[in-house]
Amino acid sequence: MFRNITIGQYVPGDSVVHKLDPRIKIIITFIFIIAIFFINKLSGYLFAVFYLWLIIAISKIPFSYILKGLRPVIVILLLTVSLNIFFTPGGTILYTVGPLRITTGGLRLALFMGLRLIFLIIGTSLLTLTTSPISLTDGIEHILKPFSSIGVPAHELAMMMTIALRFIPTLIEEAEKIMKAQMARGADFESGNIVKRAKGLVPLLVPLFISAFRRADELAIAMESRCYKGGQNRTRMKQLKTQPRDYAALAVTLIIVMLIVWNRSWTW
């Protein structure tokens, strides 16, 4: 039941995209997301398509993985598109159904919103597809570090993510063990309707939570006895170093952004 849960959606590989400095990748993703909102013509999306295609081609991520990332947001996507179609005033009226009107302005906005969402999701899932959760955590910690002086808990966030990553497999293993133990005593996790099945999970969740709290307690003592005293005066073994390829990736991204901005002044 739990075996096929993967943490994040990382697809291991050794392409240039995979090897990029996680900090640069996160920054690039942000730049790309902002750039998406600058696009005001359909032709502008050509650059975004080209950019994403370039990343997918270099990283050799199968396209089906990227489509899989879109599946959970289909409902939101459809909702956004239909709301925009029906409730945007302006433009010529094409069709009227009771109080609802479909206008050219609405269609245009719906199309842009839909495209924006799709590109946003593909862009961010490319980040998580090509970056392991561990280096992602490292990257986030390093990016947030300058802001820790204004109260951003950079180190704490990273430590929480690290511990979560470390304990997810342990807890999954434990859940399986508890499940087997409860099944041996006649617990039924598989039959009945949703309510019944949810109730059936209680004998699994209660022991799992109790053990998780006990683990947390022991871990805290172990960390303390290993001289953990929070983020101050702490050093890191792994230092992130930017390489020429990181600057190249940043440069390509900035060129795409400039093209997108330039595209705003086009007439078509």
Add this chain to the structure above:
Amino acid sequence: MEHIIITQHLSFEYNTEEQTRQLVLKDINLRFEKGQFIGIIGHNGSGKSTLAKQFNALLLPTDGKVYVKGMDTKDTSHLWDIRQTAGLVFQNPDNQIVAAIVEEDVAFGPENLGIPPDEIRERVEYALKAVGMWEYKDYPPHMLSGGQKQRVAIAGIIAMKPECIILDEPTAMLDPIGRKEVISTIKKLNKEEGITVILITHFMEEVVEADRVIVMDDGKVVLDGTPKEVFKEVGLLKNIGLSVPQVTELAYQLKNEGFDIPSDILTVKEMVDFICR
């Protein structure tokens, strides 16, 4: 002889609101010599784990003093020095590994101490090689066996360059193979790296080769001496609910049956040597 840990009239009770306040440790006076391999045995509830936590200031004495390398554990200004000098390894390896990759976990201690990155790398390599886990440095901990995880936990302590390691029942949750791995690792660290080892356990076989064995019962030290001196007292040990190594038990039974056999036989080899003499 230099002493690494000294306890003076150490008494301890957990802060409970109940009326029946019970001392977990009662007037313990011990001196641990540097470089020795010391075994502490006792059954559940004898106070041995509580004693372990006194050695690196996780718990502080209610009465009396604990000195680690001359530093009083009650003096908070030395807290981190004490914890670096006397490293503590716990029973459950799963609950003391912090990072999601072996080498990063070993680096956790030195990172906390604020050591420069290059030196951390050296220490991690040294520690993982010392416990024989270097080839697993890129593994996630959940892919390792119990014995391997416990060795990683030991490496995490070694990387802080402690002078003394205290192991609180490190083999209790392991299978026989894992237990053997961990015990031989500990012995190697004691012999080759000269680290003082205090091994808390309830497996008598693990302390047969120790320099010194301390037996605890009901918060007190009952026996203290070399393994031969301690395991001779088969009757006393059985009285407080402890067993002795199987061969010693055999010798004891034989003696009771009227055979002329020394009662301080601890290993199969000694038994064989005695019978075939």
